[in-house]
Amino acid sequence: MTTQIPAAQFNAPAPAQRLERAVAALTAHGFTVEILDDAAAARTRIKDLIPAGASVFTGASETLRLSGIDDDINASGRYDAVKRRGQTMDRALELDEIWRLMSTPDVIVGSVHAVTETGSLVVASASGSQLPGYAGGSRRAIWVVGAQKVAADLATALRRVEDHCLPLENARVQEAYGKPGAASAVNRLLILNAETEPGRGTVLLLREAIGF
Numbered sequence: 001m002t003t004q005i006p007a008a009q010f011n012a013p014a015p016a017q018r019l020e021r022a023v024a025a026l027t028a029h030g031f032t033v034e035i036l037d038d039a040a041a042a043r044t045r046i047k048d049l050i051p052a053g054a055s056v057f058t059g060a061s062e063t064l065r066l067s068g069i070d071d072d073i074n075a076s077g078r079y080d081a082v083k084r085r086g087q088t089m090d091r092a093l094e095l096d097e098i099w100r101l102m103s104t105p106d107v108i109v110g111s112v113h114a115v116t117e118t119g120s121l122v123v124a125s126a127s128g129s130q131l132p133g134y135a136g137g138s139r140r141a142i143w144v145v146g147a148q149k150v151a152a153d154l155a156t157a158l159r160r161v162e163d164h165c166l167p168l169e170n171a172r173v174q175e176a177y178g179k180p181g182a183a184s185a186v187n188r189l190l191i192l193n194a195e196t197e198p199g200r201g202t203v204l205l206l207r208e209a210i211g212f
Contacts, residue, residue, distance in 0.1 A: 025119030059110030059130030
């Protein structure tokens with residue numbers, strides 16, 4: 001039976017027992033999962049997980065931006081930052097190469113819009129730029145996930161995407177581009193039900209809420 005949760009409650013961090021259920025299910029499905037106290041702990045852990053010099057692509061994520069992880073990767077000079085490299089390339093002449101770089105880095109780092117207590121990760125995207133790497137193109141994937149993103153099941157996770165995440169992303173787009181009425185869209189949706197390659201997919205599940 002699907003748990004009915006008012007959309008406003010999608011902001012609330014899941015309690016410890018729900019985090020543990022998600023961890024157990026994800027682990028059974030082949031993901032590596034760590035519970036961390038907060039975004040600061042994730043920021044430190046990311047530095048341990050990614051070797052210096054690795055090619056790293058950061059998927060668009062408020063979690064990464066707010067935590068400082070995006071800047072740590074793209075502005076530190078410690079890594080071969082794919083996003084920064086792509087910004088220096090000619091999109092008219094080198095678009096295929098830009099997409100290749102984004103799709104097959106050594107490591108992709110991002111977040112998800114929901115993680116279910118039944119062991120799935122759900123990611124929505126307008127452009128799809130991060131999805132190939134998440135799905136398997138990247139040698140390693142790391143997702144930093146706030147505790148408010150834990151959903152009871154897949155149906156609740158999909159409701160979270162439509163009723164909670166999309167309106168917040170629409171507001172962010174309007175503010176960022178100064179265009180009232182501008183909107184994002186769930187053009188592409190990725191559901192990861194299991195990880196078949198041991199050690200490839202790591203979920204850093206936080207006890208605090210951060211991001212959408």
